[in-house]
Amino acid sequence: MKSIARTTLILVLVAIVVIAGVAVVMLGGFYQGGTQPSKEVKVLVLFDVGGRGDLSFNDMAWLGAEKAKNELNVKVDYTTPRSVADMENILRSYSESGEYDLIVLVGFLWTDPLNKTADNYPNQKYALIDASTFVNRNNEVDILFREQEVGALVGVLASGMAKSLNANKVGAVAGMSIPPLWRFHIGYLFGIKYFELKTGYNVSLLWQYTNTFTDPQVGYNTAWQMLQQGAPVLYGLAGYTHVGMMDAVVDWNKNQMGKAFAIGQDASQEWYAPEYIPLSGAKRVDVAVYTAIKMVVENKWEPGIKALGLAESGVGIWDLEGVRTFAEWARDVGKLKDYTVDEVVSIVNQTRTQYIDSSTWAVYNELYQKIASGEIAFKDPVSVDEYNSIIDALINGNLNAALFKGSI
Amino acid sequence: MSGKPGILKKLFENIASRRREYGLALLEVSLSILSSLIITAFIMILMGYPSDLSLVAYSVMFSKGFDNASYLLSRASPLILTALAFLYPSLTGLFNIGGEGQLYVGAIASLIIALYTGNSLLALIAGGLAGAALGMLLAVLRVYRNVNEVVAAIMINWALFNISMFAIATYLADPSIPHLTRQVPDTAKLPLMDLGFLRLNTSFLVALAAAIGGAFLFYRTRLGFAMRVSGLNPFASMIAGFENRKLMLTSFALGGAMAGLGGSILVLGIVHRLDTMMMSLYGYGFLGIGASLLGRNNPIGVVVSSIFLSGLLIGGQWIETRLGLPHQVADLIIGIIVISLAIPFAYHYMKAVLKVKRK
Secondary structure (H helix, E strand, C coil), X not given: CXXXXXXXXXXXXXXXXXXXXXXXXXXXXXXXXXHCCCCCCEEEEECCCCCCCCCCHHHHHHHHHHHHHHHCCCEEEEECCXXXXXXXXXXXXXXXXXXXXXXEEECHHHHHHHHHHHHHCCCCEEEEECCCCCCCCCCEEEXXXXXXXXXXXXXXXXXXXXXXXXXXXXXXXXXXXXHHHHHHXXXXXXXXXXXXXXXXXXXXXXXEECCCCCCHHHHHHHHHHHHHCCCCEEEEECCCHHHHHHHHHHHHXXXXXXXXXXEEEECCCHHHCCCCCCEEXXXXXHHHHHHHHHHHXXXXXXXXXXXXXXXXXXXXXXXXXXXXHHHHHHHHCCCCCCCCHHXXXXXXXXXXXXXCCHHHHHHHHHHHHHHHCCCCEECCCCCXXXXXXXXXXXXXXXXXXHEEECCC | CCHHXXXXXXXXXXXXXXXXXXXXXXXXXXXXXXXXXXXXXXXXXXXXXXXXXXXXXXXXHHHHHCCCHXXXXXXXXXXXXXXXXXXXXXXXXXXXCCHHHHHXXXXXXXXXXXXXXXXXXXXXXXXXXXXXXXXXXXXXXXXXXXXXXXXXXXXXXXXXXXXXXXXXXXXXXXXXXXXXXXXXXXXXXXXXXXXXXXEEEHHHHHHHHHHHHHHHHHHHCHHHHHHHXXXXXXXXXXXXXXXXXXXXXXXXXXXHHHHHHHHHHHHHHHHCCCECCCCCCCCHHHHHHHHHHHCCCCHHHHHHHHHHHHHHHHHHHHHHHHHCCCCHHHHHHHHHHHHHCHHHHHHHHHXXXXXXXXX
């Protein structure tokens, strides 16, 4: 008797589980049906593996998509792959669903998956941000940045700050030796040499690849060595690694080792330590994402490779308004601890006026005009050899070697 | 004549009790899945989401997670192997936490062989052997030096993670994209089989063969029987004349080979290249432990549970796009399933303890 009762119980429970399962799956079908018949443009943003919350690259992509959502009235969905192994399959399954008018892929890790997928879905549009497959497809636009332009402007300002600190070296903590970093290197060195040409003040560059974008400890050690070698102005080009560089600069100042400054990149990072980070270079991933979505909404799809520079406000130096925006953002997620937003902005403003003199700003403005107007344009190295030869020529004072158009 | 009915009766009883055993296991697993869904729903309500959202989330998760069989099976294949890597040693009473490290060496070994020979079979064998060698190392430390295999595995995992990154960055890197290795040549890639309704990744067949082979070994051969006995009761096994040490070494090497093979099929069948942060491999070894527990110590059960977990993970991705919920909801469900799977075990254990006390 007991075993019959138990068998019945088991059967009943299994039945409940099965029925619940079927009901849930059917509800899923119903739910899908409910949202299908909308005519609005739908966009899917696929983040880098890191995902949101980095207060930098991925968050800026999100910012651009949110702006498009509010201003262009599109529906935007997001997702973050868990691992690189998932990326191709994720891309394939969303492409297959045909639900989205545009799939925005954020970051270079998507290059390989996109190459394997894009040809199979000719009606699905893709926008790859900050990377390129270098293959021309009618359904793909690759949006790159002209990092040389922001690098050059930062180079001028860094040299100016070194001058006001009576130093003759500046440094950069770089991530891996990949093409975007090559472009930064060329620009940064160009800016330093341009400053020398205009003011006669000679500054040399310490450039170091750390081979990682994720290890702040390595960034800290690298930065500390540069500070000891007498480079008081350091440019961070290594993502999370250069957060360690910023910590090193803060400690250097706090331990009375001398005055030193850090320069951020991509997002405005002044809020992290406003007294010691007076500047950040901008790489407007948000503008790139917004541009891509806008092309689809306005039916002006232009496949191919697009590069955003100063003229398109794709790169630049964050102004105080940008500094304020990111400081507010950091405050909202509880990362801004020791300062208020207003304090951040006023400290940054004060440091900028104190340590960057008017002659430096004059050089900056002149270079800015030349780049923005297209009077000069930078070369884009496609191989390590070409990159190395440009760097060598720049070190020897041949500024034109870095230029594709125009001359100094 | 008189003996025969007895044998038949025994056989029938045996089958009946087996069936009840499987029925119970199935029931326990379904109940823990159901209860974890309910618990997660409560957590979501506590987190401030509307109460009906969890139902919608589950419906999206299950309908989207299991509607693309090709993706589902290829996602599950490496997971089946890392789950087997935990399962096989556990049948002899050892805990192989080192699946993650064995996966790395397997992946690197088969990548190197694939790059230099362009032969997928050789690359698979190399991956399996590399994993087995590492498993063997842990087992030797355990058996002959009494070093706890869990502690050793955790430390070796980290060492291997960093050595692998070094190898990738220095020797295997693609000169034009230095953060990636060169790609596996086309001849060494595991092919996709187009069956019309399904694009079956050959790597799934490799994983399935490994599971069926393991089931055969453990439940149909003398060696497998000896391994299980030594796992259940080392003392009895010693009395019976089995060599426990050898059995442990064999099972651990077998587990290592499974994880190594998992790394191989990831490289040869799915990602085709590695990156300097090991992002394409990270986590499969650890997730395999959960899949093994969910599979109830049974190789075939592991195949089912790996597919199920992969479905949850894929569905979790769609939750994020459709509803804007964090995909951690899917991770939460998986974590709670694994915990609630321990509840029936605790129940049986308590019952046994109470029985002993009553006597």
